[in-house]
Amino acid sequence: MNKWELFLDHKIDMPSELFHAFKAKPAQKYKSNQIIYRQGEMPKYFYYLKKGIVQAFVNSPEGMEKVLNTYKEGDIFGEASFFDGFPRISSAKAFSDSEIISISKADIISYFQQEPFLALNFIEFLARKVRMLSNEIDNISFLPAEKRIAQYLLNMNVNSDSSVNCTHESIGRAVGVGRVTVSRTLSKFSNYGWIDTKYRKIVIVNKEAVLKFLNE
Template sequence: MNKWELFLGHKIGMPAELFEIFNTKPSQMFKNNQIIYRQGEIAENFYYLKEGKVQAFVNSLDGLEKILTIYKKGEIFGEASFFDGFPRMSSARTFSDSEIITITKADIIIYFQKEPLFALNFIELLSQKVRMLSNEIDNISFLSAEKRIAQYLLNKNLYTNFSIDCTHEDIGKAVGVSRITVSRILNKFSKHQWIYTKYRKILILNQNALLKLLES
Protein backbone atom coordinates (compact mmCIF):
# COMPACT_ATOMS: atom_id res chain seq x y z
CA MET A 1 0.00 0.00 0.00
CA ASN A 2 1.50 3.36 -1.01
CA LYS A 3 1.31 6.64 0.90
CA TRP A 4 -1.70 7.86 -1.08
CA GLU A 5 -3.68 4.70 -0.36
CA LEU A 6 -2.85 5.10 3.32
CA PHE A 7 -3.91 8.75 3.27
CA LEU A 8 -7.06 8.22 1.22
CA GLY A 9 -8.07 5.19 3.25
CA HIS A 10 -7.95 7.09 6.54
CA LYS A 11 -11.33 8.16 7.88
CA ILE A 12 -11.90 10.24 10.97
CA GLY A 13 -14.26 8.36 13.30
CA MET A 14 -16.02 9.55 16.42
CA PRO A 15 -15.48 7.60 19.64
CA ALA A 16 -18.27 5.06 20.19
CA GLU A 17 -19.15 6.46 23.63
CA LEU A 18 -19.82 9.92 22.23
CA PHE A 19 -21.75 8.46 19.31
CA GLU A 20 -24.11 6.71 21.72
CA ILE A 21 -24.58 9.80 23.92
CA PHE A 22 -25.25 12.22 21.08
CA ASN A 23 -27.85 9.93 19.56
CA THR A 24 -29.99 10.26 22.69
CA LYS A 25 -30.42 14.05 22.34
CA PRO A 26 -33.36 15.73 20.53
CA SER A 27 -32.69 16.52 16.87
CA GLN A 28 -33.78 19.22 14.42
CA MET A 29 -34.70 18.74 10.77
CA PHE A 30 -32.98 20.92 8.14
CA LYS A 31 -34.01 21.19 4.50
CA ASN A 32 -31.48 20.77 1.69
CA ASN A 33 -29.27 23.85 1.11
CA GLN A 34 -30.15 25.40 4.48
CA ILE A 35 -27.46 27.44 6.27
CA ILE A 36 -26.54 26.07 9.71
CA TYR A 37 -23.93 28.66 10.67
CA ARG A 38 -21.95 31.39 8.93
CA GLN A 39 -18.30 32.33 8.71
CA GLY A 40 -17.43 35.00 11.31
CA GLU A 41 -20.13 34.05 13.83
CA ILE A 42 -19.30 33.28 17.45
CA ALA A 43 -19.65 29.54 18.04
CA GLU A 44 -22.00 28.94 20.97
CA ASN A 45 -22.44 25.25 20.10
CA PHE A 46 -21.37 22.54 17.69
CA TYR A 47 -23.29 19.83 15.87
CA TYR A 48 -23.73 16.10 15.46
CA LEU A 49 -25.06 14.91 12.09
CA LYS A 50 -27.58 12.16 12.80
CA GLU A 51 -28.78 11.84 9.20
CA GLY A 52 -27.95 13.51 5.88
CA LYS A 53 -24.98 15.48 4.56
CA VAL A 54 -23.49 18.87 5.46
CA GLN A 55 -21.07 20.93 3.39
CA ALA A 56 -18.44 23.15 5.06
CA PHE A 57 -17.18 26.05 2.93
CA VAL A 58 -15.39 29.41 3.09
CA ASN A 59 -15.93 32.64 1.18
CA SER A 60 -13.08 34.93 0.16
CA LEU A 61 -13.27 38.74 0.26
CA ASP A 62 -13.94 38.79 -3.50
CA GLY A 63 -16.90 36.44 -3.12
CA LEU A 64 -15.31 33.18 -4.27
CA GLU A 65 -16.44 30.01 -2.50
CA LYS A 66 -14.18 27.10 -1.55
CA ILE A 67 -15.68 23.82 -0.36
CA LEU A 68 -13.66 22.37 2.53
CA THR A 69 -15.37 19.06 3.16
CA ILE A 70 -18.68 17.22 3.25
CA TYR A 71 -19.74 15.72 6.57
CA LYS A 72 -21.80 12.54 6.61
CA LYS A 73 -24.00 10.65 9.05
CA GLY A 74 -22.30 10.07 12.41
CA GLU A 75 -19.83 12.98 12.20
CA ILE A 76 -19.52 16.12 14.32
CA PHE A 77 -18.81 19.55 12.86
CA GLY A 78 -18.36 23.16 13.95
CA GLU A 79 -16.46 22.08 17.06
CA ALA A 80 -13.11 23.84 16.40
CA SER A 81 -14.40 27.39 16.93
CA PHE A 82 -16.60 26.16 19.78
CA PHE A 83 -13.52 25.05 21.72
CA ASP A 84 -11.05 27.82 20.80
CA GLY A 85 -13.53 30.69 21.30
CA PHE A 86 -12.65 32.49 18.06
CA PRO A 87 -15.22 33.37 15.34
CA ARG A 88 -16.04 30.59 12.91
CA MET A 89 -13.59 30.36 10.02
CA SER A 90 -16.08 28.61 7.74
CA SER A 91 -19.79 28.31 7.02
CA ALA A 92 -21.91 25.16 6.92
CA ARG A 93 -25.04 24.28 4.97
CA THR A 94 -26.98 21.10 4.39
CA PHE A 95 -26.18 19.13 1.25
CA SER A 96 -29.38 17.09 1.60
CA ASP A 97 -32.36 17.00 3.94
CA SER A 98 -30.64 16.40 7.28
CA GLU A 99 -31.31 15.58 10.91
CA ILE A 100 -28.93 17.50 13.18
CA ILE A 101 -28.33 17.50 16.95
CA THR A 102 -27.02 20.66 18.63
CA ILE A 103 -24.40 20.19 21.36
CA THR A 104 -24.13 23.07 23.85
CA LYS A 105 -21.42 24.02 26.33
CA ALA A 106 -23.62 22.77 29.19
CA ASP A 107 -23.95 19.40 27.44
CA ILE A 108 -20.25 18.93 26.92
CA ILE A 109 -19.33 19.97 30.49
CA ILE A 110 -21.73 17.34 31.84
CA TYR A 111 -20.22 14.68 29.57
CA PHE A 112 -16.66 15.58 30.58
CA GLN A 113 -17.53 15.65 34.30
CA LYS A 114 -19.17 12.22 34.13
CA GLU A 115 -16.46 10.68 31.96
CA PRO A 116 -13.16 12.66 31.85
CA LEU A 117 -11.93 10.23 29.18
CA PHE A 118 -14.39 11.88 26.74
CA ALA A 119 -12.19 15.00 26.85
CA LEU A 120 -9.24 12.92 25.63
CA ASN A 121 -11.47 11.43 22.92
CA PHE A 122 -12.24 14.94 21.70
CA ILE A 123 -8.58 15.96 21.72
CA GLU A 124 -7.76 12.93 19.58
CA LEU A 125 -10.61 13.71 17.20
CA LEU A 126 -9.58 17.36 16.83
CA SER A 127 -5.95 16.36 16.29
CA GLN A 128 -6.96 14.05 13.45
CA LYS A 129 -8.99 16.81 11.82
CA VAL A 130 -6.09 19.26 12.09
CA ARG A 131 -3.80 16.71 10.43
CA MET A 132 -6.29 16.16 7.60
CA LEU A 133 -6.70 19.92 7.11
CA SER A 134 -2.90 20.36 7.01
CA ASN A 135 -2.69 17.70 4.31
CA GLU A 136 -5.40 19.49 2.34
CA ILE A 137 -3.58 22.83 2.58
CA ASP A 138 -0.35 21.20 1.43
CA ASN A 139 -2.15 19.60 -1.50
CA ILE A 140 -3.77 22.86 -2.60
CA SER A 141 -0.39 24.58 -2.37
CA PHE A 142 1.80 22.02 -4.12
CA LEU A 143 -0.25 19.54 -6.17
CA SER A 144 -1.12 20.12 -9.80
CA ALA A 145 -4.76 20.54 -10.81
CA GLU A 146 -4.80 17.00 -12.25
CA LYS A 147 -3.58 15.51 -8.98
CA ARG A 148 -6.00 17.56 -6.89
CA ILE A 149 -8.91 16.33 -8.99
CA ALA A 150 -7.67 12.72 -8.89
CA GLN A 151 -7.42 12.91 -5.11
CA TYR A 152 -10.91 14.46 -4.86
CA LEU A 153 -12.39 11.59 -6.88
CA LEU A 154 -10.58 8.94 -4.85
CA ASN A 155 -11.67 10.51 -1.56
CA LYS A 156 -15.27 10.61 -2.76
CA ASN A 157 -15.05 7.01 -3.88
CA LEU A 158 -14.33 5.93 -0.29
CA TYR A 159 -17.98 6.48 0.59
CA THR A 160 -19.68 4.66 -2.28
CA ASN A 161 -19.27 1.68 -4.57
CA PHE A 162 -21.42 3.43 -7.13
CA SER A 163 -21.10 6.64 -9.11
CA ILE A 164 -19.98 9.88 -7.45
CA ASP A 165 -22.69 12.54 -7.44
CA CYS A 166 -21.10 15.91 -8.26
CA THR A 167 -20.90 18.62 -10.88
CA HIS A 168 -17.80 20.14 -12.49
CA GLU A 169 -18.52 23.26 -10.45
CA ASP A 170 -18.58 21.21 -7.22
CA ILE A 171 -15.17 19.77 -8.01
CA GLY A 172 -13.75 23.16 -8.96
CA LYS A 173 -14.86 24.70 -5.67
CA ALA A 174 -13.49 21.78 -3.71
CA VAL A 175 -10.00 21.77 -5.26
CA GLY A 176 -9.59 25.45 -6.12
CA VAL A 177 -9.62 25.43 -9.93
CA SER A 178 -12.01 26.75 -12.58
CA ARG A 179 -14.91 24.74 -13.97
CA ILE A 180 -13.27 24.88 -17.41
CA THR A 181 -10.08 23.31 -16.00
CA VAL A 182 -12.14 20.59 -14.32
CA SER A 183 -13.93 19.78 -17.59
CA ARG A 184 -10.63 19.59 -19.49
CA ILE A 185 -9.03 17.25 -16.95
CA LEU A 186 -12.08 15.01 -16.61
CA ASN A 187 -12.21 14.68 -20.39
CA LYS A 188 -8.57 13.59 -20.33
CA PHE A 189 -9.26 11.03 -17.59
CA SER A 190 -12.24 9.78 -19.57
CA LYS A 191 -10.18 9.35 -22.76
CA HIS A 192 -7.68 7.26 -20.78
CA GLN A 193 -10.67 5.20 -19.55
CA TRP A 194 -9.86 6.00 -15.93
CA ILE A 195 -13.37 7.33 -15.33
CA TYR A 196 -16.79 7.33 -16.97
CA THR A 197 -18.80 10.55 -16.86
CA LYS A 198 -22.45 11.35 -17.35
CA TYR A 199 -24.75 14.15 -16.16
CA ARG A 200 -23.80 15.03 -12.55
CA LYS A 201 -22.19 11.62 -12.04
CA ILE A 202 -18.68 10.15 -12.28
CA LEU A 203 -17.74 6.49 -12.04
CA ILE A 204 -14.11 5.50 -11.36
CA LEU A 205 -13.05 2.73 -13.75
CA ASN A 206 -9.34 2.54 -12.95
CA GLN A 207 -8.48 3.48 -9.38
CA ASN A 208 -4.88 2.28 -9.73
CA ALA A 209 -4.26 4.70 -12.60
CA LEU A 210 -5.41 7.63 -10.46
CA LEU A 211 -3.22 6.45 -7.58
CA LYS A 212 -0.23 6.19 -9.91
CA LEU A 213 -0.90 9.75 -11.08
CA LEU A 214 -0.72 10.95 -7.46
CA GLU A 215 2.58 9.11 -7.02
CA SER A 216 4.18 10.56 -10.17
Template sequence: MDKCNSFLDHQIDIPTKLFETFKTKPARKFKSNQVIYRQEEIAHNFYYLKEGIVQVFVNSSDGLEKILKIYKNGEVFGEASFFDGFPRMSSAKTLSDSEIITINKTDIMSYFQKEPFLALNFIELLSQKVRMLSNEIDNISFLSAEKRIAQYLISMNRYKNQPINCTHEDIGKSVGVSRITVSKTLKKFSNYEWICTRYKQIFILNKNSLLEFLDA
Protein backbone atom coordinates (compact mmCIF):
# COMPACT_ATOMS: atom_id res chain seq x y z
CA MET A 1 0.00 0.00 0.00
CA ASP A 2 1.23 3.52 -0.78
CA LYS A 3 2.56 5.05 2.46
CA CYS A 4 1.09 8.40 1.44
CA ASN A 5 -2.46 7.12 1.85
CA SER A 6 -2.48 6.76 5.64
CA PHE A 7 -1.82 9.37 8.32
CA LEU A 8 -3.30 10.71 11.55
CA ASP A 9 -6.24 13.03 12.03
CA HIS A 10 -6.27 16.29 14.03
CA GLN A 11 -8.96 18.94 14.13
CA ILE A 12 -9.88 21.90 16.32
CA ASP A 13 -13.60 22.76 16.14
CA ILE A 14 -15.50 25.82 17.23
CA PRO A 15 -17.91 25.15 20.14
CA THR A 16 -20.65 22.77 19.02
CA LYS A 17 -23.53 25.14 19.80
CA LEU A 18 -21.98 27.91 17.68
CA PHE A 19 -21.37 25.43 14.88
CA GLU A 20 -25.00 24.35 14.89
CA THR A 21 -26.20 27.96 15.01
CA PHE A 22 -24.00 29.45 12.29
CA LYS A 23 -24.49 26.66 9.76
CA THR A 24 -28.25 27.30 9.57
CA LYS A 25 -27.71 30.52 7.58
CA PRO A 26 -27.54 30.42 3.76
CA ALA A 27 -24.02 30.11 2.40
CA ARG A 28 -22.46 32.09 -0.44
CA LYS A 29 -20.34 30.21 -2.96
CA PHE A 30 -16.81 31.45 -3.70
CA LYS A 31 -14.50 30.29 -6.47
CA SER A 32 -10.91 29.30 -5.72
CA ASN A 33 -8.55 32.28 -5.32
CA GLN A 34 -11.41 34.73 -4.72
CA VAL A 35 -10.84 37.57 -2.24
CA ILE A 36 -13.28 37.62 0.69
CA TYR A 37 -12.04 40.80 2.37
CA ARG A 38 -9.01 43.07 2.12
CA GLN A 39 -6.56 44.56 4.56
CA GLU A 40 -7.58 48.08 5.76
CA GLU A 41 -11.30 47.53 5.07
CA ILE A 42 -13.83 48.28 7.80
CA ALA A 43 -15.28 44.99 9.04
CA HIS A 44 -19.05 44.84 8.89
CA ASN A 45 -19.14 41.01 9.03
CA PHE A 46 -17.23 37.97 10.10
CA TYR A 47 -17.42 34.55 8.49
CA TYR A 48 -18.14 30.89 9.10
CA LEU A 49 -16.47 28.50 6.64
CA LYS A 50 -19.04 25.83 5.84
CA GLU A 51 -16.97 24.15 3.13
CA GLY A 52 -13.55 24.80 1.58
CA ILE A 53 -10.19 26.33 2.45
CA VAL A 54 -9.45 29.99 3.26
CA GLN A 55 -6.09 31.69 3.66
CA VAL A 56 -5.67 34.78 5.84
CA PHE A 57 -2.58 36.86 5.11
CA VAL A 58 -0.99 40.30 5.46
CA ASN A 59 0.92 42.38 2.93
CA SER A 60 3.76 44.67 3.99
CA SER A 61 4.34 48.13 2.53
CA ASP A 62 7.08 46.70 0.29
CA GLY A 63 4.75 44.03 -1.16
CA LEU A 64 5.86 41.00 0.86
CA GLU A 65 3.14 38.55 1.90
CA LYS A 66 2.95 36.69 5.20
CA ILE A 67 0.43 33.87 5.66
CA LEU A 68 -1.16 34.04 9.10
CA LYS A 69 -3.60 31.14 9.08
CA ILE A 70 -5.28 28.54 6.91
CA TYR A 71 -8.92 27.84 7.79
CA LYS A 72 -10.93 24.75 6.89
CA ASN A 73 -14.48 23.45 7.33
CA GLY A 74 -16.27 24.49 10.51
CA GLU A 75 -14.06 27.42 11.46
CA VAL A 76 -14.77 31.10 12.07
CA PHE A 77 -12.53 33.87 10.71
CA GLY A 78 -12.45 37.65 10.35
CA GLU A 79 -14.07 38.24 13.74
CA ALA A 80 -11.35 40.30 15.49
CA SER A 81 -11.83 43.50 13.48
CA PHE A 82 -15.59 42.92 13.48
CA PHE A 83 -15.65 43.24 17.26
CA ASP A 84 -12.98 45.90 17.88
CA GLY A 85 -14.22 48.28 15.15
CA PHE A 86 -10.79 48.98 13.68
CA PRO A 87 -9.83 48.41 9.99
CA ARG A 88 -8.87 44.87 9.11
CA MET A 89 -5.21 44.04 9.69
CA SER A 90 -5.26 41.17 7.19
CA SER A 91 -6.83 39.95 3.95
CA ALA A 92 -8.59 36.65 3.23
CA LYS A 93 -9.00 34.61 0.07
CA THR A 94 -10.16 31.14 -0.86
CA LEU A 95 -7.70 28.40 -1.75
CA SER A 96 -10.45 26.16 -3.13
CA ASP A 97 -14.08 26.45 -4.18
CA SER A 98 -15.79 27.30 -0.89
CA GLU A 99 -19.13 27.90 0.79
CA ILE A 100 -19.00 30.73 3.31
CA ILE A 101 -21.67 32.06 5.69
CA THR A 102 -21.60 35.77 6.51
CA ILE A 103 -22.43 36.79 10.10
CA ASN A 104 -23.36 40.43 10.81
CA LYS A 105 -24.15 42.37 13.99
CA THR A 106 -27.89 41.75 13.67
CA ASP A 107 -27.23 38.01 13.46
CA ILE A 108 -24.88 37.85 16.41
CA MET A 109 -27.11 39.98 18.68
CA SER A 110 -30.09 37.83 17.77
CA TYR A 111 -28.13 34.65 18.60
CA PHE A 112 -26.96 36.04 21.94
CA GLN A 113 -30.43 37.30 22.93
CA LYS A 114 -32.04 33.95 22.16
CA GLU A 115 -29.28 31.94 23.84
CA PRO A 116 -27.00 34.05 26.08
CA PHE A 117 -24.76 31.03 26.67
CA LEU A 118 -23.56 31.41 23.07
CA ALA A 119 -21.78 34.61 24.12
CA LEU A 120 -19.68 32.55 26.53
CA ASN A 121 -18.98 30.06 23.75
CA PHE A 122 -17.76 32.88 21.58
CA ILE A 123 -15.51 34.26 24.33
CA GLU A 124 -14.01 30.78 24.64
CA LEU A 125 -13.39 30.70 20.90
CA LEU A 126 -11.68 34.11 20.91
CA SER A 127 -9.59 33.12 23.93
CA GLN A 128 -8.38 30.01 22.11
CA LYS A 129 -7.31 32.14 19.16
CA VAL A 130 -5.42 34.57 21.42
CA ARG A 131 -3.63 31.63 23.02
CA MET A 132 -2.76 30.17 19.60
CA LEU A 133 -1.42 33.55 18.46
CA SER A 134 0.73 33.81 21.59
CA ASN A 135 2.11 30.34 20.92
CA GLU A 136 2.94 31.31 17.34
CA ILE A 137 4.82 34.39 18.53
CA ASP A 138 6.80 32.23 20.97
CA ASN A 139 7.54 29.75 18.20
CA ILE A 140 8.90 32.42 15.86
CA SER A 141 11.08 33.72 18.69
CA PHE A 142 12.43 30.46 20.09
CA LEU A 143 11.91 27.48 17.77
CA SER A 144 14.41 26.50 15.09
CA ALA A 145 13.36 26.68 11.44
CA GLU A 146 13.01 22.89 11.25
CA LYS A 147 10.78 22.77 14.33
CA ARG A 148 8.61 25.60 13.00
CA ILE A 149 8.11 23.62 9.80
CA ALA A 150 7.31 20.45 11.77
CA GLN A 151 4.77 22.35 13.85
CA TYR A 152 3.17 23.81 10.73
CA LEU A 153 2.73 20.31 9.28
CA ILE A 154 1.19 19.02 12.50
CA SER A 155 -1.21 21.97 12.72
CA MET A 156 -2.33 21.37 9.13
CA ASN A 157 -2.74 17.61 9.62
CA ARG A 158 -6.50 17.79 10.24
CA TYR A 159 -8.30 15.38 7.95
CA LYS A 160 -7.73 11.65 7.85
CA ASN A 161 -6.58 10.25 4.51
CA GLN A 162 -6.30 13.76 3.05
CA PRO A 163 -3.07 15.54 2.05
CA ILE A 164 -1.85 18.91 3.23
CA ASN A 165 -2.23 21.02 0.11
CA CYS A 166 0.50 23.66 0.03
CA THR A 167 3.69 24.70 -1.72
CA HIS A 168 7.14 25.15 -0.20
CA GLU A 169 6.63 28.89 -0.61
CA ASP A 170 3.35 28.71 1.33
CA ILE A 171 5.11 27.02 4.25
CA GLY A 172 7.96 29.53 4.14
CA LYS A 173 5.56 32.47 4.29
CA SER A 174 3.68 30.88 7.18
CA VAL A 175 6.67 30.15 9.41
CA GLY A 176 9.07 32.89 8.33
CA VAL A 177 11.81 30.91 6.58
CA SER A 178 13.10 30.74 3.01
CA ARG A 179 11.74 28.35 0.40
CA ILE A 180 15.18 26.70 0.20
CA THR A 181 15.10 25.98 3.94
CA VAL A 182 11.63 24.47 3.59
CA SER A 183 12.76 22.23 0.71
CA LYS A 184 15.80 20.98 2.64
CA THR A 185 13.75 20.31 5.75
CA LEU A 186 10.99 18.46 3.92
CA LYS A 187 13.57 16.32 2.17
CA LYS A 188 15.10 15.50 5.55
CA PHE A 189 11.70 14.59 7.02
CA SER A 190 10.96 12.49 3.94
CA ASN A 191 14.24 10.61 4.31
CA TYR A 192 13.24 9.85 7.91
CA GLU A 193 9.90 8.57 6.52
CA TRP A 194 7.98 11.05 8.67
CA ILE A 195 6.27 12.51 5.60
CA CYS A 196 5.67 11.75 1.96
CA THR A 197 5.65 14.56 -0.61
CA ARG A 198 3.96 14.90 -3.96
CA TYR A 199 3.36 17.90 -6.20
CA LYS A 200 1.91 20.60 -3.92
CA GLN A 201 0.90 17.91 -1.42
CA ILE A 202 2.36 16.54 1.81
CA PHE A 203 1.18 13.43 3.68
CA ILE A 204 2.16 12.87 7.29
CA LEU A 205 3.25 9.26 7.79
CA ASN A 206 4.58 9.38 11.35
CA LYS A 207 3.01 12.14 13.43
CA ASN A 208 4.46 10.77 16.67
CA SER A 209 8.00 11.18 15.36
CA LEU A 210 7.28 14.78 14.38
CA LEU A 211 5.88 15.44 17.87
CA GLU A 212 8.94 13.83 19.48
CA PHE A 213 11.15 16.02 17.28
CA LEU A 214 9.30 19.12 18.51
CA ASP A 215 9.73 18.08 22.15
CA ALA A 216 13.43 17.28 21.81
Protein backbone atom coordinates (compact mmCIF):
# COMPACT_ATOMS: atom_id res chain seq x y z
CA MET A 1 0.00 0.00 0.00
CA ASN A 2 1.50 3.36 -1.02
CA LYS A 3 1.43 6.55 1.05
CA TRP A 4 -1.75 7.88 -0.61
CA GLU A 5 -3.67 4.65 -0.12
CA LEU A 6 -2.73 4.92 3.56
CA PHE A 7 -3.81 8.57 3.59
CA LEU A 8 -7.16 7.87 1.97
CA ASP A 9 -7.82 4.89 4.24
CA HIS A 10 -7.78 7.23 7.25
CA LYS A 11 -10.84 6.15 9.18
CA ILE A 12 -10.28 5.87 12.93
CA ASP A 13 -12.24 3.12 14.63
CA MET A 14 -14.39 4.26 17.53
CA PRO A 15 -14.23 2.16 20.72
CA SER A 16 -16.85 -0.55 20.25
CA GLU A 17 -18.63 0.31 23.53
CA LEU A 18 -19.15 3.91 22.40
CA PHE A 19 -20.17 2.75 18.96
CA HIS A 20 -22.95 0.59 20.39
CA ALA A 21 -24.03 3.30 22.84
CA PHE A 22 -24.34 5.91 20.10
CA LYS A 23 -26.08 3.53 17.69
CA ALA A 24 -28.74 2.76 20.29
CA LYS A 25 -30.12 6.31 20.12
CA PRO A 26 -32.73 7.22 17.48
CA ALA A 27 -31.43 8.98 14.38
CA GLN A 28 -32.83 12.11 12.77
CA LYS A 29 -33.12 12.22 9.00
CA TYR A 30 -31.63 15.15 7.08
CA LYS A 31 -32.15 15.94 3.40
CA SER A 32 -29.25 16.82 1.15
CA ASN A 33 -28.09 20.44 1.79
CA GLN A 34 -30.05 20.66 5.06
CA ILE A 35 -28.17 22.59 7.74
CA ILE A 36 -27.29 20.65 10.91
CA TYR A 37 -25.72 23.55 12.83
CA ARG A 38 -24.48 27.03 12.00
CA GLN A 39 -21.28 28.92 12.58
CA GLY A 40 -21.53 31.06 15.74
CA GLU A 41 -24.17 28.92 17.47
CA MET A 42 -23.62 27.65 20.99
CA PRO A 43 -23.31 23.86 20.82
CA LYS A 44 -25.88 21.63 22.49
CA TYR A 45 -24.80 18.37 20.85
CA PHE A 46 -22.12 16.60 18.95
CA TYR A 47 -23.10 14.10 16.32
CA TYR A 48 -22.67 10.52 15.15
CA LEU A 49 -23.19 10.02 11.41
CA LYS A 50 -25.15 6.79 11.06
CA LYS A 51 -25.68 7.09 7.31
CA GLY A 52 -24.82 9.55 4.54
CA ILE A 53 -22.25 12.32 4.06
CA VAL A 54 -21.83 15.59 5.97
CA GLN A 55 -19.64 18.59 5.17
CA ALA A 56 -18.29 21.15 7.64
CA PHE A 57 -17.72 24.61 6.17
CA VAL A 58 -17.13 28.25 7.05
CA ASN A 59 -18.52 31.43 5.50
CA SER A 60 -16.53 34.62 5.07
CA PRO A 61 -18.12 38.04 5.76
CA GLU A 62 -18.49 38.36 1.97
CA GLY A 63 -20.53 35.15 1.82
CA MET A 64 -17.81 32.91 0.37
CA GLU A 65 -18.02 29.27 1.49
CA LYS A 66 -14.97 27.12 2.27
CA VAL A 67 -15.34 23.38 2.93
CA LEU A 68 -13.23 22.27 5.90
CA ASN A 69 -13.99 18.58 6.19
CA THR A 70 -16.18 15.81 4.86
CA TYR A 71 -17.60 13.15 7.17
CA LYS A 72 -18.79 9.69 6.23
CA GLU A 73 -20.79 6.91 7.85
CA GLY A 74 -19.43 6.05 11.28
CA ASP A 75 -17.76 9.43 11.89
CA ILE A 76 -18.45 11.81 14.74
CA PHE A 77 -18.41 15.57 14.20
CA GLY A 78 -19.11 18.82 15.99
CA GLU A 79 -17.35 17.58 19.11
CA ALA A 80 -14.69 20.33 19.41
CA SER A 81 -17.09 23.16 20.23
CA PHE A 82 -19.28 20.80 22.24
CA PHE A 83 -16.43 20.07 24.65
CA ASP A 84 -14.71 23.46 24.78
CA GLY A 85 -18.00 25.34 25.31
CA PHE A 86 -17.30 28.10 22.79
CA PRO A 87 -19.50 29.06 19.79
CA ARG A 88 -19.10 26.88 16.73
CA ILE A 89 -16.36 28.04 14.37
CA SER A 90 -17.97 26.27 11.39
CA SER A 91 -21.31 25.17 10.02
CA ALA A 92 -22.32 21.66 8.98
CA LYS A 93 -24.78 20.45 6.37
CA ALA A 94 -25.85 17.14 4.92
CA PHE A 95 -24.06 16.57 1.61
CA SER A 96 -26.46 13.71 0.86
CA ASP A 97 -29.60 12.37 2.50
CA SER A 98 -28.31 11.36 5.93
CA GLU A 99 -29.26 9.83 9.27
CA ILE A 100 -27.62 11.57 12.22
CA ILE A 101 -27.64 10.84 15.96
CA SER A 102 -27.37 13.79 18.36
CA ILE A 103 -25.32 13.22 21.53
CA SER A 104 -26.05 15.59 24.42
CA LYS A 105 -24.01 16.36 27.54
CA ALA A 106 -26.47 14.31 29.58
CA ASP A 107 -25.94 11.36 27.23
CA ILE A 108 -22.16 11.43 27.47
CA ILE A 109 -22.22 11.85 31.29
CA SER A 110 -24.57 8.89 31.56
CA TYR A 111 -22.28 6.74 29.40
CA PHE A 112 -19.24 7.65 31.48
CA GLN A 113 -21.02 7.09 34.79
CA GLN A 114 -22.15 3.64 33.72
CA GLU A 115 -18.76 2.70 32.24
CA PRO A 116 -16.02 5.03 33.57
CA PHE A 117 -13.33 3.50 31.34
CA LEU A 118 -15.24 4.84 28.33
CA ALA A 119 -14.06 8.36 29.22
CA LEU A 120 -10.42 7.37 28.73
CA ASN A 121 -11.28 5.48 25.54
CA PHE A 122 -13.09 8.51 24.20
CA ILE A 123 -10.18 10.84 25.01
CA GLU A 124 -7.81 8.49 23.20
CA PHE A 125 -10.20 8.38 20.24
CA LEU A 126 -10.37 12.19 20.05
CA ALA A 127 -6.59 12.47 20.37
CA ARG A 128 -6.09 10.09 17.43
CA LYS A 129 -8.58 12.12 15.42
CA VAL A 130 -6.72 15.38 16.12
CA ARG A 131 -3.43 13.75 15.07
CA MET A 132 -5.02 12.41 11.88
CA LEU A 133 -6.46 15.81 10.94
CA SER A 134 -3.11 17.46 11.61
CA ASN A 135 -1.39 14.98 9.30
CA GLU A 136 -4.03 15.57 6.62
CA ILE A 137 -3.43 19.33 6.75
CA ASP A 138 0.32 18.83 6.48
CA ASN A 139 -0.08 16.50 3.49
CA ILE A 140 -2.66 18.50 1.56
CA SER A 141 -1.11 21.93 2.15
CA PHE A 142 1.88 21.11 -0.03
CA LEU A 143 0.02 19.43 -2.88
CA PRO A 144 -0.39 21.18 -6.26
CA ALA A 145 -3.95 21.94 -7.33
CA GLU A 146 -4.34 18.93 -9.65
CA LYS A 147 -3.35 16.51 -6.91
CA ARG A 148 -5.65 18.17 -4.38
CA ILE A 149 -8.53 17.65 -6.83
CA ALA A 150 -7.55 14.00 -7.41
CA GLN A 151 -7.31 13.40 -3.67
CA TYR A 152 -10.74 14.94 -3.12
CA LEU A 153 -12.34 12.71 -5.76
CA LEU A 154 -10.86 9.57 -4.22
CA ASN A 155 -11.75 10.61 -0.69
CA MET A 156 -15.36 11.28 -1.74
CA ASN A 157 -15.74 8.05 -3.73
CA VAL A 158 -18.69 6.60 -1.76
CA ASN A 159 -21.30 5.58 -4.35
CA SER A 160 -21.66 1.98 -5.47
CA ASP A 161 -21.01 2.97 -9.09
CA SER A 162 -17.65 4.60 -8.19
CA SER A 163 -19.12 8.05 -8.68
CA VAL A 164 -18.92 11.32 -6.77
CA ASN A 165 -21.97 13.62 -6.58
CA CYS A 166 -20.49 17.11 -6.85
CA THR A 167 -20.14 20.22 -8.97
CA HIS A 168 -17.04 22.04 -10.16
CA GLU A 169 -17.86 24.82 -7.70
CA SER A 170 -18.13 22.46 -4.72
CA ILE A 171 -14.81 20.81 -5.58
CA GLY A 172 -13.16 24.22 -5.88
CA ARG A 173 -14.48 25.30 -2.48
CA ALA A 174 -13.31 22.06 -0.88
CA VAL A 175 -9.73 22.18 -2.16
CA GLY A 176 -9.21 25.95 -2.37
CA VAL A 177 -8.93 26.47 -6.13
CA GLY A 178 -10.99 28.31 -8.72
CA ARG A 179 -13.68 26.79 -10.91
CA VAL A 180 -11.57 27.26 -14.04
CA THR A 181 -8.76 25.22 -12.50
CA VAL A 182 -11.20 22.47 -11.52
CA SER A 183 -12.73 22.34 -15.02
CA ARG A 184 -9.31 22.25 -16.69
CA THR A 185 -8.09 19.50 -14.38
CA LEU A 186 -11.21 17.36 -14.76
CA SER A 187 -11.00 17.72 -18.54
CA LYS A 188 -7.40 16.48 -18.40
CA PHE A 189 -8.35 13.53 -16.19
CA SER A 190 -11.18 12.69 -18.58
CA ASN A 191 -8.85 12.78 -21.58
CA TYR A 192 -6.51 10.39 -19.75
CA GLY A 193 -9.44 8.00 -19.28
CA TRP A 194 -9.32 8.27 -15.49
CA ILE A 195 -12.81 9.73 -14.99
CA ASP A 196 -16.08 10.24 -16.85
CA THR A 197 -17.86 13.54 -16.20
CA LYS A 198 -21.66 13.70 -16.09
CA TYR A 199 -24.20 16.26 -14.88
CA ARG A 200 -23.38 16.96 -11.21
CA LYS A 201 -21.55 13.63 -11.06
CA ILE A 202 -18.04 12.36 -11.75
CA VAL A 203 -17.43 8.63 -12.28
CA ILE A 204 -13.96 7.37 -11.38
CA VAL A 205 -13.12 4.94 -14.18
CA ASN A 206 -9.51 4.14 -13.27
CA LYS A 207 -8.90 4.53 -9.53
CA GLU A 208 -5.46 2.89 -9.77
CA ALA A 209 -4.27 5.52 -12.27
CA VAL A 210 -5.46 8.36 -10.04
CA LEU A 211 -3.68 6.82 -7.04
CA LYS A 212 -0.49 6.43 -9.11
CA PHE A 213 -0.72 10.11 -10.10
CA LEU A 214 -1.07 11.10 -6.43
CA ASN A 215 1.98 9.04 -5.51
CA GLU A 216 4.28 10.46 -8.21
